[in-house]
Every structure is written in structure tokens, then in C-alpha cells.
Amino acid sequence: MTVQVLIPDIGEANDVEVIEILVSQGETVEADASLVVLESDKASMEIPSPTRGTVARVHVSVGDNVDEGDLLLELDPEPETEAGNEPQPASESEPVPEPAPESEKENENENEQESEPALEIAAEPPSKIRAESSDSGVTAISLKDKGIPQVHAGPAVRKQAREYGVQLLSVKGTGHQGRILKEDIQNYVADRLNNSSDQTLPTIPEVDFSRFGEIELKALPKIRQVSARNLHRSWLNIPHVTQFDEADITDLEEFRKQQSSELAEEGVKLTPLAFLIKASVVALQKFPQFNASIQPDFKHLILKKYFNIGIAVETEEGLVVPVLKEADKKGVIQLAKDSADLASQARNRKLPFDAMQGATFTISSLGGIGGTAFTPIINAPEVAILGVSKARVSPVFNGESFVPRTILPLALSYDHRAIDGAEAVRMLRFLADVLSDMRRVIL
Numbered sequence: 001m002t003v004q005v006l007i008p009d010i011g012e013a014n015d016v017e018v019i020e021i022l023v024s025q026g027e028t029v030e031a032d033a034s035l036v037v038l039e040s041d042k043a044s045m046e047i048p049s050p051t052r053g054t055v056a057r058v059h060v061s062v063g064d065n066v067d068e069g070d071l072l073l074e075l076d077p078e079p080e081t082e083a084g085n086e087p088q089p090a091s092e093s094e095p096v097p098e099p100a101p102e103s104e105k106e107n108e109n110e111n112e113q114e115s116e117p118a119l120e121i122a123a124e125p126p127s128k129i130r131a132e133s134s135d136s137g138v139t140a141i142s143l144k145d146k147g148i149p150q151v152h153a154g155p156a157v158r159k160q161a162r163e164y165g166v167q168l169l170s171v172k173g174t175g176h177q178g179r180i181l182k183e184d185i186q187n188y189v190a191d192r193l194n195n196s197s198d199q200t201l202p203t204i205p206e207v208d209f210s211r212f213g214e215i216e217l218k219a220l221p222k223i224r225q226v227s228a229r230n231l232h233r234s235w236l237n238i239p240h241v242t243q244f245d246e247a248d249i250t251d252l253e254e255f256r257k258q259q260s261s262e263l264a265e266e267g268v269k270l271t272p273l274a275f276l277i278k279a280s281v282v283a284l285q286k287f288p289q290f291n292a293s294i295q296p297d298f299k300h301l302i303l304k305k306y307f308n309i310g311i312a313v314e315t316e317e318g319l320v321v322p323v324l325k326e327a328d329k330k331g332v333i334q335l336a337k338d339s340a341d342l343a344s345q346a347r348n349r350k351l352p353f354d355a356m357q358g359a360t361f362t363i364s365s366l367g368g369i370g371g372t373a374f375t376p377i378i379n380a381p382e383v384a385i386l387g388v389s390k391a392r393v394s395p396v397f398n399g400e401s402f403v404p405r406t407i408l409p410l411a412l413s414y415d416h417r418a419i420d421g422a423e424a425v426r427m428l429r430f431l432a433d434v435l436s437d438m439r440r441v442i443l
């Protein structure tokens with residue numbers, strides 16, 4: 001005997017909308033399984049099946065408005081199994097048997113309808129009436145009152161969104177009045193997978209700042225736009241860790257100042273930078289994993305046998321990183337000349353394209369400006385960058401008394417996928433030791 005399932009008494013809610021149909025013709029449903037989802041102004045509710053059976057015919061469509069007593073669907077009752085239910089698939093991923101072809105089912109149903117009169121049963125009043133809720137559990141009524149954007153989606157869609165970890169607010173609904181459908185969630189997930197670069201990034205909302213006061217739009221130079229993209233890419237892709245240390249450069253500074261006055265006559269400006277490049281190369285030779293790139297599949301480190309040092313240069317147009325090539329083959333005076341030339345070319349926008357490529361390690365020296373410490377961003381695909389802050393004279397205890405020493409703060413940011421923390425500490429300590437006593441360069 002076919003059972004006609006009618007809309008039950010759903011309280012004050014009359015003329016409610018069918019927002020989702022959870023079963024299809026030919027499908028076997030268990031007693032109490034949800035058949036359709038109705039939604040009124042204030043709540044959505046799932047209508048449960050009064051009995052176990054096969055759906056013979058669905059009489060409503062999404063978007064229909066229904067009242068108590070309306071025919072929802074027809075069901076061919078089936079006896080309960082011993083356990084009360086059909087055996088369930090072992091896991092959700094196991095395939096559920098396909099329902100019989102529609103035509104067969106329709107014929108079966110027609111035959112049954114001919115032979116037996118239909119029994120009318122009002123479905124149980126919905127046990128699952130619930131206030132439309134956002135993911136945060138705030139009711140739609142209060143959301144409306146507060147002017148917070150509402151999400152229109154049925155419980156099954158919400159469940160699917162939760163399973164996929166999808167924020168419903170991010171999904172564009174294509175259903176009636178913008179309602180989010182299951183396909184919308186599926187399309188959203190597929191889109192995200194195809195554009196995996198922004199897969200999990202919440203966006204910073206655009207704000208109309210003029211609401212709060214006067215503003216001015218300043219165009220960003222091309223160089224700044226490019227470096228912004230590169231820095232952002234590095235920041236997002238590389239798990240950065242920054243190791244800090246200090247080098248006692250008292251002796252080095254004394255030597256540098258002596259040499260500076262002599263070299264000034266030749267037009268060479270000797271700053272700590274040239275020594276930093278020299279000492280870095282020696283440290284990179286001892287710790288080759290810092291003069292490297294990591295393969296995208298993480299199976300190999302690409303160790304580079306050449307030593308090209310990128311120098312971060314501040315220009316009016318933005319940050320530029322020219323590359324001082326073959327730094328290992330040059331003495332400190334040549335390094336001073338080359339770095340000054342590159343900085344000047346960068347500031348005059350005269351850098352040849354070749355001078356911007358092939359760096360194996362970068363130094364960002366802000367010491368001429370000031371600062372005690374900072375965390376430089378790695379110049380990908382390199383795996384490390386040295387940040388240098390301003391040297392200061394500090395009292396240092398030598399075991400007997402405090403003596404004034406010139407202390408240079410160092411920061412080494414490294415890609416934690418390629419380098420372990422212990423290696424970074426050793427590398428930076430070694431570098432600091434070289435700077436403290438540059439004679440180590442010739443060892």
C-alpha cells in the first residue's frame with residue numbers, strides 16, 4: 001500500500017517554502033530520515049519520514065510554498081529489517097547501491113497504485129525545527145536586526161559546508177533568492193582547489209577610509225609594486241624563523257677606520273658592509289646549506305658552489321636587490337667598490353638586468369640608519385638572509401671589569417624547511433666570530 005506523506009502541523013508557520021528536497025524517487029529512506037527542508041521567516045525545519053520505505057513520487061519542488069495537509073510525497077513502505085534498519089555501508093566512502101532505474105520504479109509504483117488504495121499519513125511534526133543560524137550560532141532574527149549579512153542555506157547544505165570546512169559567507173548562492181545549494185558548495189571547493197594560491201587566505205576587507213577623515217591616493221612606483229608581490233610571496237610560502245646574535249666588532253671597527261681614511265683618498269668608502277659580505281661568504285662556505293635553494297618537492301637541497309650576494313638597497317622607488325657576483329673571489333676593497341657601484345646604479349635606475357639575478361644569499365643592512373633588531377624576509381628562492389642593525393658601544397664584562405666594546409646586532413632569517421634552528425645558531429655564531437676577528441677569513 002502506498003503511503004501519502006502529508007505536511008504535518010508545523011505550528012504557526014503557514015505557507016512555508018520548500019528549500020531543499022533531500023530524497024529522490026526510487027530512494028529507500030529509513031523511518032525518521034529527513035525528507036525535505038521547509039523554511040519560514042524564522043526557522044528551517046526538516047520533515048521526517050513516518051516509516052521506512054521507497055520514495056514512489058515526490059509531489060513538491062524547491063521553491064513551492066506548502067501548508068499543513070499538503071501532499072509531500074508518496075512512499076512504498078518496506079518492512080523494517082531485524083535490526084530495525086538496512087545494513088549500512090561500512091564507511092561513508094563506500095558506494096551506496098544505485099537505486100533502480102526511474103522507469104522501472106515508476107512502473108512498479110503505477111502497478112501498486114492501481115492495485116491498492118493509498119494511505120494518507122501526515123508526517124510527524126518536525127523534530128528538527130531550528131532557528132536559522134549562522135555558523136557562529138547567532139539566530140537569523142538577531143542577525144537581521146544587527147544588519148549582519150545572512151546566509152540562506154538549508155541544514156543539509158550547512159552540514160556539507162561544515163564537512164568541507166567552507167565558510168558559507170564566502171559562497172555565492174545560485175538558488176532561489178540567493179540560497180546556497182549543495183552544488184554551490186561543490187563548485188566553491190572545486191574553484192578553490194583550482195586556484196590553490198589563495199586557498200585558505202582570508203582577505204582583508206576593503207575599507208572606505210574617507211568615512212573617517214580626509215585621505216589621498218598615492219600611486220606606488222612600479223618597483224615597490226614588484227617588491228610588494230615578491231615579499232608577500234616569500235612571506236606566504238616560507239616558514240621563516242629569525243635567529244639573533246651579536247658580534248663584537250671593536251677590533252674590526254678600529255681596523256676599518258684606519259683603512260677608511262687611506263682608501264678615501266682613492267675614492268673608496270669602506271663601511272662595515274664589505275666586511276659583512278666577506279665574513280658571510282666564509283660562513284656560507286662552512287655552512288653550504290645556507291647557500292642553497294630547496295627543491296619544490298622537498299626531496300633535495302640545491303647547494304650552489306658559487307657565491308653571489310644580494311644587497312638590499314633602499315631607493316626612492318622602493319627596495320632593490322642588486323647582486324654582487326663571485327663575492328668569494330674578491331677582496332674587501334673590491335667588495336666595497338662593487339657594493340657601492342651597485343647601490344649607486346640601483347638608485348639611478350641604471351642596473352643592468354643581469355645584475356638583478358642569481359643571488360645565493362642576501363644581506364639587508366639597515367645599520368647605517370639605526371635600529372636594534374629586525375626580522376628580514378627571505379629573498380626566495382634563497383633560504384636565508386642576514387639582517388644587520390646599528391652597531392653600538394656597550395659595556396661588556398670581560399671577567400674582571402666592564403669594558404666598552406662595539407657590538408653589532410645580527411639577525412639571520414632562514415627557511416625552516418631547509419635549515420634547522422641549531423644549524424642557524426651555529427652559522428650565525430660562526431659569522432659573528434669571523435667579524436670579531438677577521439683573521440679567521442684566511443684560516
Ligand code: CAO
Binds near residue numbers: 319365388390
Ligand atoms: N652600524 C653602525 N654604522 C653603520 C653600520 C652599522 N651596522 N652600517 C653602516 N654604518 C655607517 C657607515 O659606516 C656610514 O658611516 P660614515 O658615513 O660615517 O662612514 C653610514 O653608516 C652610512 O652607511 P651607508 O648606508 O651609506 O653605506 P653601507 O655600505 O653601510 O650601506 C646600503 C649601503 C646600500 C646597504 C645602504 O645604503 C642601504 O640602502 N641600506 C638599506 C637597506 C634596506 O633598506 N634594507 C631593508 C630591506 S627590508 O628587509
